[in-house]
Amino acid sequence: MEFKEAKNKFVQTWGALGSQWGINKTMAQIHALLMISNEPVSMEDVMEELQISRGNASMNLRALMDWGIVYKEYKSGERREFFTAEKDLDELAVKIARERSKREIKPALKILKEVSSIDSKDSAEEKHFVEQTTKLYDFVLKADNMLDKMTEFNENWLGRLVLKIMK
Amino acid sequence: MEFKEAKNKFVQTWGALGSQWGINKTMAQIHALLMISNEPVSMEDVMEELQISRGNASMNLRALMDWGIVYKEYKSGERREFFTAEKDLDELAVKIARERSKREIKPALKILKEVSSIDSKDSAEEKHFVEQTTKLYDFVLKADNMLDKMTEFNENWLGRLVLKIMK
């Protein structure tokens, strides 16, 4: 396989993976492109390589910056803006986890708490509802905390030990 | 908030959460409905409660069964089939993780390995590409293994200890 083909295959694959994990396809593809780029990439380059429109490139680059996983760079003597990706993968994972937690899990938790707090009066049906949603709340909270604590987890020695054992 | 409202809110919320995590909305809603149901639910009930068509109900129930998180049940003396959800949440998480790993991560890993194995000849650009995709491969593999090992992790004492510390 030659370089160009490999590059293209990688961008496609990363794009598909992204879209299955809540990041839209183009966004993930742009990120892929930046990941494997030696040097900062201009919007023009992104449009060219991925064959997408200016508007699309602009909006998705903006979104990537909002997520904190792509940065703007300025080259002296150049008018245009250039972009680079976060390349530290642990950092990348943490940022994505944080963002998704904030956008998706936190709001869901709020509602889970709400609905699990109705007073279940008498019926067995209602009791079961409260029981289940309470369990779910605890579970999602636990899972969310795990994500939140990933950084420390990855850094502290005990975490490393466990990782080693789990491997 | 009264029961009916809470129930509806929960189904909607779980549906939205599901659709953001790669499970389609109706599938997640059906699952939600089964989760909070005291007793097995017929397809007719599902259609009625969620206001969806017979085909939709049928296909999504089938998908849920393929994922191994919903089971068919037969009531003696009843012709119809009834359905119940996996209610053990750890089990649920493991099954979802396994399924997604199989469908999405494993194929992506295969391609990552492929593209990271081109021989990078001379150019710095190609060297960088191989370097990055190799790192990515290792990272995704690590993450995937973590998912794979969740069960043990949740069961063994060291895991529990770490969970406690992480809390």
Next chain:
DNA sequence: AATAACTTTCATTTATTTTTGAAAGTTTAA
């Protein structure tokens, strides 16, 4: 302060995903 170089916005179009529902398929019981 006018112009050129570039970026963002957003109404419209296009592509993708999901849902419908009627026909075909199965299973059970008489």
Next chain:
DNA sequence: TTAAACTTTCAAAAATAAATGAAAGTTATT
């Protein structure tokens, strides 16, 4: 073996999400 009760399939329709591109908006340069 026929009919009733139920489930599955799948082509077409509807809903949703994403992309386009031209106009509006910025910012730097002369």
